[in-house]
Amino acid sequence: MLRNYLKIAFRNLVKNKVYSFINIGGLAVGMAVAMLIGLWIHDELSFNKYHKNYDRIAQVMQHQTFNGEVGTQTSNPYLLGAEIREKYGSDFKFVLMSSGRGKHILKFGDKKLSIRGEYIEAEAPEMLSLKMLKGTNNGLKDPSSVLINESTAKAFFGNENPLFKSFRIDNKFDLKVTGVYEDIPHNSDFHDLAFIAPWDLYIKNENWDEKLSNPWRSNAFQTYAQLADNADVDKVSAKIKDVKLNKVDKANAAFKPEVFLHPMKKWHLYSEFKNGVNTGGQIEFVWLFGIIGIAVLLLACINFMNLSTARSEKRAKEVGVRKAIGSMRGQLITQFLTESFLVVMIAFILSLLLVELSLPAFNEIADKKISILFTNPLFWLLGLGFSLVTGFVAGSYPALYLSSFQPVKVLKGTFRIGHFASMPRKVLVVLQFTVSITLIIGTIIVYNQIQFAKNRPIGYNRDGLLAMFVNNQELIQHYNAIRNDLIKTGTVSEMSESSSPTTGVWAINNGYDWKGKDPSVQGNFGTVAVTHDFGKTVGWQFKEGRDFSRAFSTDSTGVVLNEAAVKFMGIKQVVGETMQIDGKPYKILGVVKDMVMNSPYQPALRTVFMLDYKWINIINIKINPKVSSSKALDQIETVLKKYTPDTPFDYWFVDDEYNLKFLNEVRIGKLTSFFAVLAIFISCLGLFGLASFVAEQRTKEIGIRKVLGATVLNLWTLLSKEFVLLVLISLLTAVPIAYYYMNNWLQSYDYRTEISWWTFAISGLGALVITLLTVSFQAIKAALANPVKSLRTE
Template sequence: MLKNYFKTALRHLLKNKGYSFINIAGLSIGMAVALLIGLWVWDQLSFDQYHQHCNRIAQVMQNQTFNGKVNTGKGIPMPLGRELRMNYGSDFKQVVLSTWSMNSMVTVGDKKVNIQGNYMEPGAADMFTLRMLRGARSGLKEHATILLSQSLAKSLFGDTDPMGKIVTVDGDMVETVAGVYEDLPRNSSLHHVAFIAPFLDLTSWTKGQEDNWGNNSFQAFVLLADKADMSTVSARIRDVKLRREGEQEASSQSALFLQPMHKWYLYDEFKDGVNTGGAIRYVWLFSIIGGFVLLLACINFMNLSTARSEKRAREVGVRKAVGSLKSQLVNQFFFESLLSVFFSLGCALVLVTLMLPLFNQIAGKQLSVAWGHPYFWLACVGFSVLTGLISGSYPAFYLSSFKPIKVLKGTFKAGPNAAIPRKMLVVLQFTVSVILMIATIVVYRQVQYTKDRPTGYNASGLITIIMRTANYHNSFAALRNDALASGAVTEMAESNTPITENDHSDNSFSWQGKDATVKASFNTIGITPAYGNAVGWQITAGRDFSNGFRTDSTGIILNEAAVKYMGLKKPIGETVRWGNKPFTVLGVINDVLMESPYEPVKQSIFYLSSPADGGILNIRLNPRLSTAAALAKLEAVCKKYSPEELFDYQFVDADYAAKFADEQRVGRLAGIFTMLAIFISALGLFGMASFVAEQRIKEIGIRKLFGASVFNLWGMLTKDFVVLVVIALFIAIPAAWLFMQNWLGHYTYRTNLSWWIFAATGSCVILITLLTVSYQSIRAAQSNPVKCLKTE
């Protein structure tokens, strides 16, 4: 029996090649998109699942109130670790202090690698369940030891056993390799950590900080006790720091809380101390897109399947007349539907295999199909069976119930109401497509709008170099003079932070007219006098720093946001106290965008840095030379002063562009999926237009005999489809406006929803509809009326 079902189903598919192709192609594309998005969503949702105790690991974070606003940060003071161990030991299995991830130069002999690593307390390897390939997790218990990732060990030692070998970090820290751990996967928040060294070895950070509750320069990770509740412990430690702070620090109203590891990536955004989401909104967005695209494909499949089934009424009558049972007809129709769906699944898996490398490149992932995972096949087969059963249910139960005598006499008519469900599905299809199109345009405009935002400096030809040793800093004056003399650069300056980010702030500023009850936090950027010329900032009042004025050591430059916040009507010459030390305002600059391009510029104070504040070289390349020639000359100068350092530089415009990476990926992927959604919808419309033209072939012949023109017939056949699309537009446009208005609400600095977006989308969709339907309409209108009127 199954063999007969298969032969009949295959014969039916081959007999109607055009419809079969449209059905299988549309569903295949929809399934492929859903599979790709499913892989991406699974990767996002499984973030940090690599770590065995991820559900009980948390990071200690704090809310602080400055300028009347609650700021959330990961920085905590060093003595907090001791406090949690001593007084809250029953709540935690482990408490691990850590530095921030640092770009460091790791050296073995002549081999040098610039890479990120952390300095952590000994329990880190156990807490994060590193999978040791050599050595043991306990290796960090000894001073001057280091754990290397597998890839870093390979880069430094090749195939040689690294255990017990010596490596040098940043030119002065000598460490012994105590273990090698498996590279952490890309969907781990710690995947960038290529080495871990003992926390106390970094004395430049830790010295003198053991009892300093005001310095939030460290991180703390905790592993909860087995029976401890995350929210309960979080509430218990809330005021630990507040009780220990001095009077000045206590005014910030520090409140500690635990951020669970499973939320580090997906829920990393806070506003006014409340978690507002993060990458999870992209998970929801792509889940919805994937569901919509698959829905469009299923609508196509069901629409064409049910439409074509009406052509088979006579076949059902004949088969019933010769003795076929209703159950046999039901099984036959279901088998045909399932066969088409499984053909589609096979094609979809081939498409996914071919598209996955490109998808990974666009998405910035390393996804792979879990061919050997039973849940993957269960999901694929389960969905295929469900789709086949739903799409096959109409012909299976409706057509199999026909009275054979009515069908064979030709008295059976489907009736005008038979097309209503198909029209509703077409409306739903284009409603979804229009929403996706509008969403894609708005995402693209938001990224472009923010990228075009004035930065307050000139990024073209500006590079930065991280000073990994003290060599550049100790010889800065000579280094700068030689670099200028070489013609490679037009200016060079030091700063304590790159111009594309800032992690230095202070709240001990006061000025005349300041409200004593308000805690005012300012970004503080230490620079050398030539910084303004190097980065190309714009002075709007007063003057820049100069080597010609000794008094500039007690001078500061404010950005416009700081002037506005302070309420200074004539800022030049005003005195601002930093702690107990007075500073004079020398100049005001345009706001320099150093942090998130989606947020307002923070009030900032620039001051002449002391020798200990350096860290970044800001270099303006000579525009008269090619970039390659300028970099070659600059490298020769840098090697003269620090031969052991790698000449490792970053273009500022590239660093700034990296801030938009997530949004740009979302925009590209959404654009691709939207085009596929439109293609699937157009494909289904093409099939439906072909079916309608075939259904009305006699009507077309009669109208032609009575003098109807091709244009008249084209209008008649396309009108119904255009009406359906217009109805879809009236539903989709308000829905898209509400959806995207809510999405844009996550950004402080955002574009607006212009009317032309909706007008252009509507016009585009109507044009696509006309182009899709016109081929079949014109073809039918040009057919020979004699052939149209022949009896079947």
């Protein structure tokens, strides 16, 4: 019997090819979108779970209060780890200090790589549960050791055994390989950790004990911890909150430092803090895409149900005949449900193929490395479970409703479907386009916000500006010679050094004082050390005063401020005034326009620029605009190799680095656009199917109207106006929903665009045009049909 049901179902699909394609294709696309989003959400929710102690690991962070506003940071004093171990050791299994991840140059023979790694205390491999392929977790206990990941080992040694071979790091010292660990997966915050070196070596070789006269004042290091098995993270966090406050001097105690634990399970999804309160983060996008996935899947299901119910009304006579020759109602119900299940299962199989084909592009957009979870039983349970539920819901209407028809009325022709039979379908079409238009509006607003921030004046010139890390002493020693040679070539117009790149301020210091300062105001400023030619290199723009000059030896105790700093200080005539930095007087030489160095969505950070040739981390190079970038890069590399042959030319263009600040919003915008297009596509498929059904249902009416003189335009209007009305209702529904949610989203940005009326106008007009294009094909086709044929047809 089941074989017979399947055979009939298959014949119905073949007989109605267009409807079958729309049904199966639309549902498959909807399932594929839901599956992609589901895989993305699974990846987000499983972030950092690679580490076995995931639920016991935390990062030690701190809140500090500046002028009534609480700021949160991951950086700590380098003595913090030892203090926590000494005072609260029973609550922790490990408390580890780290340099933080950064780029370093590893050299073995003639091979050189610029890769990311960090110096960390010896228990890190055990805490992070690194899977050692060679060597052991104890490798870092040797102060001259280094652990590398599998990719680094292959890059340097191929298939050779790397153990006990020596690397040179940053051209400073040699370390021998004591272990190789498996590459950490992409969905871990440590995925780019290519090597680990001993913490004690870092402290010794960088002379931090000598550099830091007040080791509790400087916050330049990361602290990780693993809780003891019986410890509660909230209780331990409350215990250690004053560990720094009890050690700092009176001046720093005024900032009310409060240490706390941020669990690893919250690092990725709950990373944002505002005024000392965790406000969420990536979890917002998990919810957003979860809702979008459900919405797009709902659109596909609506199509399926709409077309299934619409077509089922044409099968009334079939039901009458079947009942007349003895079919039981239960058999008819089984037949309709079988057809529904067959369509859904075909769509499910097709959706798997679509996901497999689209994953490479999706991974590139989403910056993921996800794959279909073929070996996960839950994946199959959810997929097949959803297919069964969808098939049952979509097939329940024809199965239960049509099987109840009285065969006598159907076969005599006295049966009528009912005036309100199409109302559920109209409601579902409105719901479909409400979702689609909402997504379109959201996509436009995200794009506008990105463009608004990108077009913001940034206070310097990024064109042709590149930067590179100062990662060895040779660059510093030969800096002047390198600069002179590059400028002589004509490919470089200017070159300078700084402690921070133009795309970030790496140091925020207190201890600033000035005439007229309110004693209750805490003088903390972003601080950037620069060399004389910095301003010429980056093209900063002076509002008043002058730049640093070699003609004035006193400029070594001079500073340049940005507009935000001057506004904060409240001094009208600031040039020529003196400000105190840690009790030492500095003359204010000039004021530059605010440089957008941190987030482009936030106000510019008040910043002080000072001359300091010792505190240098970055080399800034301005390429001559008359020279091509490729030629300039070749020339720069040639000169650098002359003086620093062991240093690879590792650089970045400031323009590209600045654009990375929009990466998250751009990625969200691209994904939302992708899903919005698919939502419209699915909605239009359903609209096309319904328009075909309506045109087919009104074939005789159209024929009669043509005989009585109706024009093609009259008939097109007749068939289209109902669908246009439904889309207009959708637009009126979508506008307030989109405005509410997108306005709330924009509130998270200090520097944000306004929601304009034209956003809604364009979205509505676009939806109407798409609707008319979709419906017009069937409407015009029906209007051009020969009325003689339609009126002769039974």
